[in-house]
Amino acid sequence: MYPTKYHKAASIDDAVAALGAGEEALVLAGGQTLLATMKQHLASPSDLVDIRAIDGMSGVSTDGDMLVIGAATTHAEVAGSADVQRLCPALAGLARGIGDPAVRHVGTIGGSIANNDPAADYPAGLLALGATVVTSKRQIGADDFFQGLFTTALDDDEVITSVRIPAASRAGYAKFRQPASLFALVGVFAAQGAGGTRVAVTGAGEDGVFRHVGLEAALGADWSAAAAGGVGVASEGLLADIHASAEYRANLIGVMAKRAVEAS
């Protein structure tokens, strides 16, 4: 690892100031992605701004039937939260299925969505549930937040502070694990609520997480596994790599969509 300067931010303003001051400063949350890339010399930030100790950054609360999850809340905390289990059990299940116990007890929801790995789980959940990302500057709807592989709407000096997730009347998540990494080879999150029927797919898109229009239409008309299974999923625009061809991913999207509905 290259030398770097560590800051423990006391407030959001403090964090934003440190981000602006550093030559190439980055937010540090659980470090489950960032530290690994630094160890491999793939990233060499001049400064790390740890946001986990900032008041109000961690924990789950509710605002009516809206879930409010602090950016530094770990996957294990989300999985174990009674509020999440009550208002959106599919999201608790998603968090429970991330990585392994070590990762779940350190990795955070803010880090996961800021990183926007094309195979990460949370982006599918947030996109399907119509969540809003709250930052040090503004509020960004999930549809605008995720902008392609490892790309988001965030500015360099912008810190995610929380995520607001409206409760869904029905929601299910089905994940097919890539055998080596256990990330999503394909993950489908299907939800129905005030925002209509939304189906988000992770792991499969050439441009990262995306909504599947055909599945949304079919499930909007008939929320059933059979309806999901009846949608022909095309392989255009899907990723192909050593773990799966675009055709296999297309097949898995259909199967996972069925299973997500069954799980809802």
Next chain:
Amino acid sequence: MSTGIGARVQRKEDKRYITGKGKYTDDVRNESQAYAAFVRSPHAHANVNGIDTSAAMAMDGVIDVLNGQQLTGDGIGNIICGWAITSKDGSPMNMGAWSALATSKVRYVGDAVAVVIAETQALARIAAEAVEVDYEVLPAVAASDKALAGGAALIHDNAPGNLIYDWEIGDGAATDAALAGAAHVTELAVTNNRLSPNAMEPRAAVATFDECDDHYTLYTTSQNPHVARLVLSAFYQVAPENKLRVIAPDVGGGFGSKIFIYPEEITCLWASMKTNRSVKWTSDRSEAFITDAHGRDHITTAKMGFDAAGKIVGFKVDTIANFGAYMSLFSSSVPTYLYATLLSGQYNIENIHCNVRAAYTNTVPVDAYRGAGRPEACFLVERMMETAAREMGKDPTDLRRANFVQEFPHQTPVIMAYDAGDFGANLDQAMAAADVAGFAARKAESAGRGKLRGLGYSSYIEACGIAPSAAVGSLGAGVGLWESAEVRVNPVGTIEVLTGSHSHGQGHETTFAQIVAERFDLPLENVSIVHGDTDKVQFGMGTYGSRSGAVGMSAIVKAMDKVEAKVRKIAAHVLEASEDDIVIEGGQVKVAGTDKAMGWHEVGLSAYTAHNLPPDMEPGLKEGAFYDPANFTFPAGTYICEVEVDPETGVTDIVQFTASDDFGTIINPNIVEGQVHGGIAQGIGQAMLEQVVYDDDAQLVTGSYMDYAMPRASDVPSFSVHHASTTCPNNPLGMKGCGEAGAIGSPPAVINAITDAIGSNDLAMPATPQAVWNAIQAAK
């Protein structure tokens, strides 16, 4: 509770392993320790036109930056392959030069060109990135068949067409004739996938040069420290043997990958002399993927002919073996004498012919990995038997039984002479334990849930206890493959056993002590095992090829024979009895039928006080022995795998895995079962998960656990492990070896089961969900 042969003794060494108190090479920290980091090629094939070390040298804390010209200039020799294979035209193998640090050309991604020695490991790594190498990139090739096809990049000038050797075994004409006359011929093309060994502890070395004594000490992760010293001394000219101490302390797994002597150990020793500092290098996982010798990587086509009754009449095999960019220590023997000699399987086959071409490619060197050649042979033979049975409409177990070798000894047409076995007994035991009779009902039940159930067999045989020195010498081995032991009875009667075997997880401190405790009827804790240090232990050949039981323990038995003879003489003298009447029992040495006795410890004391020994007897009680086996040993057995496939996704669940092994005498069932469990898990890894992938530019794609899938506990079932044993007639304990069987026997059982379930035989390893789904689609 008995602690002798056959007792389930808890492993003595586990306390320190499990509590994190083991002492591994990386735990060695010398006064003013310096650290090495290697500058490695990012290109698969390139000329090195210059190395600019000025920026690295200018960094604070960098001690030196050394390169290959300096290394060869100091007379450090090239790395060699220690087993000479002769091509069928009589020419020697084409071995290209391998310098520990490349001088003018790099041949795979990871090939080292320079080394930075610095005050800290982090600094050494940063400085290594600051070394600028002027590469002239050349075309590269990763696949062995492409490397041998005309027009591929030439990797070593002295290996035209990238061909290392073109070797054959068996009678080609007779085999062709037999196939021509066969009632049925099954043809099969199989690939044995390339694997990365992934020992839990990465390789490491700590080299210390002592200027005053002109002496070197090397701590290293080795399965065979004496062989390492011999090779470092005789071939690489690092130091004469008496000036080089090699210590392999606790070693966290090897699976073959720690047999070989690598560039890093050589470089650390030399760099220690150059810098007059103790130099330490510890691989991280990423470095392990690009430097630890890989395993397998065969491409094979084969034909097996049968007569109308289903009797095998001939077996013809053509294999290409990928050797990577350089010939590693035992690489040449793996696809020849460790592979083609096992192609007879458990079967009586009159005509076998195998041709093997070994190819250089721009990839990590390939060498022995758990099973080494035998998994490749077993996979081919057992896939062939299952496929042939399906084609001929026969039950796969009937076809196997009709061809089993029934009489021993049995000479195969490919060198091996099987000494003992009862293949039918293992098949029977496995079938009963796997409830084969109930399979049809289970399959129907699965079908009701939309799942495809399948059953697959593998009746494996392998050769262990490598090996009679004269025999392997005549086949080209550069070393003898005996083993040594010294049994030291201390004046107080406790015992130390010095063994040339090396434990890197196998539990020798327990099992070796068990045979000594049993022989002299002493408490287990009175026996200690010493290994892994060339200054303590007489020369030894180390641990690989499941040889520590059959060869290493046999040496201990021979040394114990000598100790016992002396004990009898001393006791007979002191107790005034005949040697023949002496019994060793319950911590005492007694005269049978009388109440005359002395304590075991008193015999020890007598030997060392020497006050009252028989005339002409030397004092002391310490005996050594070298044991050279008379033959290989032949562990064998049948594995049955039962799977359930989800046709929607291709996900395969191993619902039951049954093993019936014949390992001969079992010293400690706990440890043997552990070896079988680990071996099968590795075999399932090969069959369903693991695959080293290179892209077209010979860049490694699977360079981390994000892309290289290792089996996890959740990927394997709870194994059903059984034993039906015959005694090995060729060593004093009747042992055959159990370290590799699981990895050798299991892959074909898994693939035979999946292909049975999906009703298509076109399935390569690893059978990932995608591969299985593709096979299902293609068969539609």
